[in-house]
Amino acid sequence: xxxxxxxxxxxxxxxxxxxxxxxxxxxxxxxxxxxxxxxxxxxxxxxxxxxxxxxxxxxxxxxxxxxxxxxxxxxxxxxxxxxxxxxxxxxxxxxxxxxxxxxxxxxxxxxxxxxxxxxxxxxxxxxxxxxxxxxxxxxxxxxxxxxxxxxxxxxxxxxxxxxxxxxxxxxxxxxxxxxxxxxxxxxxxxxxxxxxxxxxxxxxxxxxxxxxxxxxxxxxxxxxxxxxxxxxxxxxxxxxxxxxxxxxxxxxxxxxxxxxxxxxxxxxxxxxxxxxxxxxxxxxxxxxxxxxxxxxxxxxxxxxxxxxxxxxxxxxxxxxxxxxxxxxxx
Amino acid sequence: xxxxxxxxxxxxxxxxxxxxxxxxxxxxxxxxxxxxxxxxxxxxxxxxxxxxxxxxxxxxxxxxxxxxxxxxxxxxxxxxxxxxxxxxxxxxxxxxxxxxxxxxxxxxxxxxxxxxxxxxxxxxxxxxxxxxxxxxxxxxxxxxxxxxxxxxxxxxxxxxxxxxxxxxxxxxxxxxxxxxxxxxxxxxxxxxxxxxxxxxxxxxxxxxxxxxxxxxxxxxxxxxxxxxxxxxxxxxxxxxxxxxxxxxxxxxxxxxxxxxxxxxxxxxxxxxxxxxxxxxxxxxxxxxxxxxxxxxxxxxxxxxxxxxxxxxxxxxxxxxxxxxxxxxxxxxxxxxxxxxxxxxxxxxxxxxxxxxxxxxxxxxxxxxxxxxxxxxxxxxxxxxxxxxxx
Numbered sequence: 001x002x003x004x005x006x007x008x009x010x011x012x013x014x015x016x017x018x019x020x021x022x023x024x025x026x027x028x029x030x031x032x033x034x035x036x037x038x039x040x041x042x043x044x045x046x047x048x049x050x051x052x053x054x055x056x057x058x059x060x061x062x063x064x065x066x067x068x069x070x071x072x073x074x075x076x077x078x079x080x081x082x083x084x085x086x087x088x089x090x091x092x093x094x095x096x097x098x099x100x101x102x103x104x105x106x107x108x109x110x111x112x113x114x115x116x117x118x119x120x121x122x123x124x125x126x127x128x129x130x131x132x133x134x135x136x137x138x139x140x141x142x143x144x145x146x147x148x149x150x151x152x153x154x155x156x157x158x159x160x161x162x163x164x165x166x167x168x169x170x171x172x173x174x175x176x177x178x179x180x181x182x183x184x185x186x187x188x189x190x191x192x193x194x195x196x197x198x199x200x201x202x203x204x205x206x207x208x209x210x211x212x213x214x215x216x217x218x219x220x221x222x223x224x225x226x227x228x229x230x231x232x233x234x235x236x237x238x239x240x241x242x243x244x245x246x247x248x249x250x251x252x253x254x255x256x257x258x259x260x261x262x263x264x265x266x267x268x269x270x271x272x273x274x275x276x277x278x279x280x281x282x283x284x285x286x287x288x289x290x291x292x293x294x295x296x297x298x299x300x301x302x303x304x305x306x307x308x309x310x311x312x313x314x315x316x317x318x319x320x321x322x323x324x325x326x327x328x329x330x
Numbered sequence: 331x332x333x334x335x336x337x338x339x340x341x342x343x344x345x346x347x348x349x350x351x352x353x354x355x356x357x358x359x360x361x362x363x364x365x366x367x368x369x370x371x372x373x374x375x376x377x378x379x380x381x382x383x384x385x386x387x388x389x390x391x392x393x394x395x396x397x398x399x400x401x402x403x404x405x406x407x408x409x410x411x412x413x414x415x416x417x418x419x420x421x422x423x424x425x426x427x428x429x430x431x432x433x434x435x436x437x438x439x440x441x442x443x444x445x446x447x448x449x450x451x452x453x454x455x456x457x458x459x460x461x462x463x464x465x466x467x468x469x470x471x472x473x474x475x476x477x478x479x480x481x482x483x484x485x486x487x488x489x490x491x492x493x494x495x496x497x498x499x500x501x502x503x504x505x506x507x508x509x510x511x512x513x514x515x516x517x518x519x520x521x522x523x524x525x526x527x528x529x530x531x532x533x534x535x536x537x538x539x540x541x542x543x544x545x546x547x548x549x550x551x552x553x554x555x556x557x558x559x560x561x562x563x564x565x566x567x568x569x570x571x572x573x574x575x576x577x578x579x580x581x582x583x584x585x586x587x588x589x590x591x592x593x594x595x596x597x598x599x600x601x602x603x604x605x606x607x608x609x610x611x612x613x614x615x616x617x618x619x620x621x622x623x624x625x626x627x628x629x630x631x632x633x634x635x636x637x638x639x640x641x642x643x644x645x646x647x648x649x650x651x652x653x654x655x656x657x658x659x660x661x662x663x664x665x666x667x668x669x670x671x672x673x674x675x676x677x678x679x680x681x682x683x684x685x686x687x688x689x690x691x692x693x694x695x696x697x698x699x700x701x702x703x704x705x706x707x708x709x710x711x712x713x714x715x716x717x718x719x720x
Contacts, residue, residue, distance in 0.1 A: 043429040244442070
């Protein structure tokens with residue numbers, strides 16, 4: 001009896017360590033980053049602002065993406081959807097010069113893209129990965145066509161820089177992220193939607209036998225992700241009023257990396273954590289920037305990517321140790 | 331339990347190794363900066379360079395010129411970005427350079443140049459364009475900006491004319507059938523070059539025969555639609571993309587027996603061997619490299635328009651002047667805008683003029699040449715005449 005209690009305590013401690021490891025890693029990376037910036041003699045306040053600006057879009061879109069990943073699904077088209085939404089926003093603003101309407105169009109475009117992916121996956125039973133790869137190609141191609149044909153020699157399309165400039169301040173972005181995150185936190189942790197999504201991700205067969213409708217929850221998950229795509233596209237335009245064919249091109253992969261850095265298994269399920277998006281997103285950006293500062297980009301091109309990849313594998317390995325336990329996840 | 335412990339130890343050890351590796355790399359970098367030559371006076375000037383392309387031969391020649399020659403001859407330190415992929419990464423790069431104490435930004439990246447200027451203004455660092463140019467409307471808007479030093483490069487009109495001249499060269503040699511490689515359309519530079527090629531061949535495109543009319547349609551079509559080409563010279567094949575052309579496609583084009591193969595960028599990289607084997611004369615807008623030298627002297631490369639590594643020397647000089655307090659303005663008091671034409675070679679001797687004379691030990695724009703405009707008294711005419719003389 002005592003032995004079992006000890007085992008349970010040990011398991012609980014181990015779980016707690018694993019739970020807090022990503023947060024500890026974020027704090028460590030933050031301290032390392034600050035130390036590197038100070039050692040180099042650069043301005044820390046400016047660098048922190050840069051990191052925040054780089055991380056905010058990733059954190060927002062990744063937060064929405066958690067709802068897809070927790071199902072055990074995988075969406076590679078989120079970057080392309082962000083590009084498409086931003087493109088639609090720019091076209092709309094240039095046609096009507098109405099910011100609220102532009103925001104609505106961006107949001108609808110984001111949700112529309114995600115809905116299309118989920119319909120392809122849920123209704124037509126196309127594997128989610130295949131559907132999102134196809135969506136990524138289509139959305140990128142359509143956006144590129146619009147951008148290059150309308151942008152001409154400029155190579156991109158844009159709204160006047162003063163339209164959203166007043167919103168390009170940390171306070172607005174922090175509030176936006178906080179409101180969206182709290183909304184997602186509530187839905188994910190305190191409603192049936194979140195619990196059922198984790199259940200589906202953990203064991204789809206069991207979930208089905210319990211009467212949980214996969215299609216319904218997949219569509220809800222993709223819709224929330226679509227909302228985050230729209231918000232990400234809007235924040236992209238707040239930072240840079242122009243859109244080129246390569247805007248947000250690396251976002252889809254960065255979300256995957258961020259979620260893993262945040263301590264969430266790609267397979268989804270019960271271990272899915274809504275905090276993973278923010279923690280992982282900013283951890284990844286901090287790591288990337290710290291490496292960029294340590295390695296001279298002209299001589300070390302490629303080295304930062306290799307080290308990022310090593311860190312990625314390390315995190316996956318560390319996380320997998322927790323999953324390889326004989327005890328079922330709680 | 332022991333297994334678990336070992337696993338955690340493994341992770342810990344790998345982490346320590348990584349951190350040690352990072353620390354070591356950081357130290358090496360610092361040591362390197364201490365041994366940098368000090369060719370000038372006073373505090374070292376830091377200049378950030380925005381780069382969109384880090385791997386082409388042109389890009390490498392540019393960075394070698396700044397790092398291996400200019401940085402040694404002047405008291406300057408260059409910070410280069412990785413390949414910038416969009417406007418957001420350009421803005422972030424400028425912010426990083428500003429926080430690193432860079433006093434000037436030289437741009438070789440063109441996702442959003444208007445935003446680049448506005449960001450430089452926000453952080454009060456000077457800005458200059460080294461490759462390509464702002465479009466006319468943008469230049470008009472920003473020409474009086476106090477932090478916009480100027481632009482020295484090829485305008486879209488210059489790109490168009492470079493393609494036009496290359497096509498005319500082959501027409502004058504009697505070409506009646508040609509194949510075209512449009513490189514990376516919809517890259518604007520390649521669109522305008524291709525538009526120039528079509529115009530130079532005497533062809534219309536969708537009924538248009540002027541620069542903007544042809545370029546606008548190519549942007550819309552995302553390439554060249556051969557059914558829209560009309561003229562005395564027949565375009566028997568059209569390719570584009572980064573290595574997208576298959577051997578079968580090339581063979582089909584080759585069997586149409588074109589009199590010339592006209593490429594608007596990197597054609598020599600992808601097709602030189604096949605063109606030499608098929609004995610099809612070809613032209614390209616590329617760079618002065620050893621492989622192109624070989625193709626021109628012993629192959630079928632007959633025409634090349636290119637920039638050379640040190641062609642970005644004058645823009646550095648005007649940037650240094652601005653940082654030192656002499657912000658050079660044109661006759662109307664605006665930022666400089668000087669067109670820098672491509673150098674053209676049609677035989678081995680002309681090729682060697684640029685290829686052999688321009689290297690990081692003794693570039694065409696060497697210190698002696700640049701010193702003519704690196705001074706407190708240099709003015710617009712001095713810069714313009716120096717650029718046009720080379």
